[in-house]
Amino acid sequence: MKKIGLFYGTYTGVTGTVAxxxxxxxxTEHVDLHNISEGGEQMEDYEFLIVGTSTWSIGELQEDWDAFMPKLQNMSFQGKTVALFGTGDQVGYPDTFLDGMGMLYETFQFRGAQFVGFWPTTGYDFTSPLPLFDHDHFVGLAIDEDNQSDLTDERIKQWCALIRPAFGL
Ligand SMILES: Cc1cc2nc3c(=O)[nH]c(=O)nc-3n(C[C@H](O)[C@H](O)[C@H](O)COP(=O)(O)O)c2cc1C
Known part of the structure; x- marks a missing residue:
């Protein structure tokens, strides 16, 4: 069984807890957890990746991902399966809700990744176009611990069921 590399960036710990x-x-026996603040060079070693970020400073990528971006832009994800997740605040920042996740989608997509785990937008209220795959779906799992923490565990459960087959689980 191939292991999944889960790489996340977090500032106050929310995205780390979701990871x-x-x-x-x-x-846990199937997943290696990596905080991107400690480096992400091993990302290329995995065929299966889960990648998570929060959004800060009104539409900016979490700072450790931002710092890693020059290296990420030199990597290839051809032939790799990637599932994304993001944490954000749709009430405080509806125009830039989960923009960080959208930015990671663009970066990985440009480098050849195949995506799984598109997540329905039903039950969220926001206007940002960046984290959208299509009209009805986010590019990955959307978590809002600031306003909908009661829904987080169930969302994670359902999303994991959705991505399992693509990761051979
Ligand atoms: C100053 C500030 C700016 C923020 N900007 C955004 C934003 O633009 N979009 C968004 O979705 N969330 C935004 N957030 C909310 C955080 O992304 C959210 O609380 C997230 O869960 C934090 O995760 P972390 O602790 O893993 O970094 C902001 C929060 C603060 C305090």
């Missing part, structure tokens, strides 16, 4: 919950839901 741990995803790993638990998929089975």
């Amino acid at each position: 741990e919950k995803i790993a638990q839901e998929l089975g």
